[in-house]
Amino acid sequence: MNGSAxxxxxxxxxxxxxxxxxxxxxxxxxxxxxxxxxxxxTQLGALxxxxxWIVAATGIYxxxxxxxxxxxxxDSIEYLTVEQWYLGGIMRSLHRYASDAxxxxxxxxxxxxxxxxxxxxxxxxxWFSGIPILWLAFASGINGYWLVxxxxxxxxxxxxFEWMDWLPLFGEPIANNFxxxxxxxxxxxxxxxxxxxxxPLFLLFAMWIHxxxxxxxxxxxxxxxxxxxxxxxxLLALYKPALSHPPADLGMVVERVSLxxxxxxxxxxxxxxxxxxxxxxxxxxxxxxxxLPWAPPFKRSSPxxxxxxxxxxxxxxxxxxxxxxxxxxxxxxGRPFPSIALVSADLCTACGICVGSCPASTPxxxxxxxVTGIDLPQFTLDKLRKDVxxxxxxxxxxxxxxxxxxxxxxxxxxxxxxxxxxxxxxxxAMLPPAFMDYVLTRGHADGIMLAGCRENECFHRLGxxxxxxxxxxxxxxxxxxxxxxxxxxxxxxAPSEPGELAxxxxxxxxxxxxxxxxxxxxxxxxxSHVS
Amino acid sequence: xxxxxxxxxxxxxxxxxxxxxxxxxxxxxxxxxxxxSQGSHESVGDxxxxxxxxxxxxxxxxEKTMRDENYGGFDAHKKEHEHLLDQIRDIMDRHEDGAYxxxxxxxxxxxxxxxSTHFRKMDAPLHKLHG
Amino acid sequence: MSRSLMPGAMxxxxxxxxxxxxxxxxxxxxxxxxxxxxxxDTAVIKLxxxxxxQHKGECGTRQFANIKETRTTRRALQLCPRERHSVLVEIxxxxxxxxxxxxxxxxxxxxxxxxxxxxxxxxxxxxRLDMRMRDSGRVEGFDYETTQEVELExxxxxxxxxxxxxxxxxxK
Numbered sequence: 001m002n003g004s005a006x007x008x009x010x011x012x013x014x015x016x017x018x019x020x021x022x023x024x025x026x027x028x029x030x031x032x033x034x035x036x037x038x039x040x041x042t043q044l045g046a047l048x049x050x051x052x053w054i055v056a057a058t059g060i061y062x063x064x065x066x067x068x069x070x071x072x073x074x075d076s077i078e079y080l081t082v083e084q085w086y087l088g089g090i091m092r093s094l095h096r097y098a099s100d101a102x103x104x105x106x107x108x109x110x111x112x113x114x115x116x117x118x119x120x121x122x123x124x125x126x127w128f129s130g131i132p133i134l135w136l137a138f139a140s141g142i143n144g145y146w147l148v149x150x151x152x153x154x155x156x157x158x159x160x161f162e163w164m165d166w167l168p169l170f171g172e173p174i175a176n177n178f179x180x181x182x183x184x185x186x187x188x189x190x191x192x193x194x195x196x197x198x199x200p201l202f203l204l205f206a207m208w209i210h211x212x213x214x215x216x217x218x219x220x221x222x223x224x225x226x227x228x229x230x231x232x233x234x235l236l237a238l239y240k241p242a243l244s245h246p247p248a249d250l251g252m253v254v255e256r257v258s259l260x261x262x263x264x265x266x267x268x269x270x271x272x273x274x275x276x277x278x279x280x281x282x283x284x285x286x287x288x289x290x291x292l293p294w295a296p297p298f299k300r301s302s303p304x305x306x307x308x309x310x311x312x313x314x315x316x317x318x319x320x321x322x323x324x325x326x327x328x329x330x331x332x333x334g335r336p337f338p339s340i341a342l343v344s345a346d347l348c349t350a351c352g353i354c355v356g357s358c359p360a361s362t363p364x365x366x367x368x369x370x371v372t373g374i375d376l377p378q379f380t381l382d383k384l385r386k387d388v389x390x391x392x393x394x395x396x397x398x399x400x401x402x403x404x405x406x407x408x409x410x411x412x413x414x415x416x417x418x419x420x421x422x423x424x425x426x427x428x429a430m431l432p433p434a435f436m437d438y439v440l441t442r443g444h445a446d447g448i449m450l451a452g453c454r455e456n457e458c459f460h461r462l463g464x465x466x467x468x469x470x471x472x473x474x475x476x477x478x479x480x481x482x483x484x485x486x487x488x489x490x491x492x493x494a495p496s497e498p499g500e501l502a503x504x505x506x507x508x509x510x511x512x513x514x515x516x517x518x519x520x521x522x523x524x525x526x527x528s529h530v531s
Numbered sequence: 532x533x534x535x536x537x538x539x540x541x542x543x544x545x546x547x548x549x550x551x552x553x554x555x556x557x558x559x560x561x562x563x564x565x566x567x568s569q570g571s572h573e574s575v576g577d578x579x580x581x582x583x584x585x586x587x588x589x590x591x592x593x594e595k596t597m598r599d600e601n602y603g604g605f606d607a608h609k610k611e612h613e614h615l616l617d618q619i620r621d622i623m624d625r626h627e628d629g630a631y632x633x634x635x636x637x638x639x640x641x642x643x644x645x646x647s648t649h650f651r652k653m654d655a656p657l658h659k660l661h662g
Numbered sequence: 663m664s665r666s667l668m669p670g671a672m673x674x675x676x677x678x679x680x681x682x683x684x685x686x687x688x689x690x691x692x693x694x695x696x697x698x699x700x701x702x703d704t705a706v707i708k709l710x711x712x713x714x715x716q717h718k719g720e721c722g723t724r725q726f727a728n729i730k731e732t733r734t735t736r737r738a739l740q741l742c743p744r745e746r747h748s749v750l751v752e753i754x755x756x757x758x759x760x761x762x763x764x765x766x767x768x769x770x771x772x773x774x775x776x777x778x779x780x781x782x783x784x785x786x787x788x789x790r791l792d793m794r795m796r797d798s799g800r801v802e803g804f805d806y807e808t809t810q811e812v813e814l815e816x817x818x819x820x821x822x823x824x825x826x827x828x829x830x831x832x833x834k
Contacts, residue, residue: 258693
């Protein structure tokens, strides 16, 4: 097979592959309607943070105006909802619906990252730190429902504390606070009210931790998407305001509740099964989720390695790394440069983007062994160049194309042929622009196709963006101006679109042929002119 | 015979810039020596490639330094860098096509001219900034 | 370079459809379907008792070889065992037993109170409640007994606690 520079493209488990294809299909529909930049499915995390801010802002207003005594709270909320419907009521409804939307976004985000396999090896940290977010978000939401002190609150509060009392942690059951009329005092209720500040604050802290090992995390959705989703929530708040149940009465049992199934879906389960089983379910699920990053197959590529003789501390790799795995540090080789790039092995996913950003990664160098400033030991630039040279020597035909693809995009192996060479890289942005220059000028290929993940879906987060900017002369290292752009085609496609890729390749090759023919015609014209 | 002699005026006072300039000059001189001693086509090509890599590294570090210090003339200097890299690529391609075969002097002149132009036009004002 | 977007108007229709779908899901499931927890004509009795069983064994008098040499903090003359008996509580509704449990004392040294917390669903209406407790470790009979008639309307939440000062069950 042509171009065997890479270790064989990792094949995901068929079930995961099927799920990925399904996900890509759905994302494709959203891409058509929203465009890649506004596609909500590719920025669920950012949407989640946005909903959190809506909840926080509306929550602060509500917190300031509602009365926190056990006898006054219900009426003050009724006032906000009914008489001040245009302000307090809308705030309350926004508060509820944004919280519910947050649950949907979180669960979709979790599912998506799982299906796309972006939680294992070095990326375990982001996944693992998301589990406390789940607990804190649900706890905050459930806690919020207690504060209305209507029948729903009564049911949920009593059920929650009875459920917690199942754990042998407390002496006297906390549920005694809700035993009968008059049991619940202002003091305990104030504690519940206070929790609704503490829990969301912890949640915010957890949200901060969640982002620590990602560089340039996207926490704000684009304005159009934020506006659209806010408008939707606002209109929903107007159409169906959030309302209270009848007031709580501890002397009566709550018979019927209109549950908010996003937050409170587990409560019927506590009654149908038992407190113990629900504990097992939740703790068990959390445990399983937490250890998923370490489930087999356990693959781990060696982290990138810096070569001091070829690193002068220019910081391009530091700027490009999507995981913050490269930092600049003091040198110990005696060269007078201010710093050297240092790789944190526990943060490096071996995506190779740093290799593509290094100015020393030019294949025009010494032919004996290509050494660059930063390289992947299991996938060296030297080997890539050797394989590319071999493949170029073997290419035949009228429109010879080299395809550089990525391990997480389409399977480009199928496209190899006597006039098409294929190379799969860990990430498309590992390809130094100088290589494109080399292949087109020295290798005499007619064209290069760059096949990577779909825009906004890059497995390594920034690869597609960096490649586009390098070619466009907007991000270092620039692709040299003298390299003809009409001989470079990009195909940012999901792995579920092999047909589309094959079609693009064919169109590209036809185009190259046409260019060749018209160039030949021009050449003849000149010839005849001269002679 | 060296192509480019190290002169005091090349000194910018910045240790790593001077280090890289020395590196580049010695590389250019080696390259010239290889050319003059009828070195193989490949080995001259290798030297040119190495030069290209070293210059790319040098420019990258210079650009970072300029950014860090909010140098006002950054855009112009960066444009000049890109232009110069294109010129090196031109020299490399001409070599591949055999244009310098038995025209070593032309080759030497282009290289020397390239270096002193860059230094005079661009680096000098830059190191004036550092005094 | 990227796929073609839907033509202009279709795009907004598509986005609108997506937003609408989300709004419908949010609007519906934020308070539907309703959950009905209690069968009609049912009431609930909540038993919540925290009562320390009596200590096991008699208190004994301590003998000191030389009281002057004993630390002042250890000069107590009475030595009482810490361990408590388990507490047995039984509730009868109209003569039928609806609850019976023997709860050991809490705490590492088994000297804490025994805690009871139970929800018992009962039909609404008039009932006679017999409440009994045994805390002395005796084999037969009960140390405390209270009987009371109650009228339970549907969905009533009745609490049964034990008052140690008045040494009887109290219904709230």
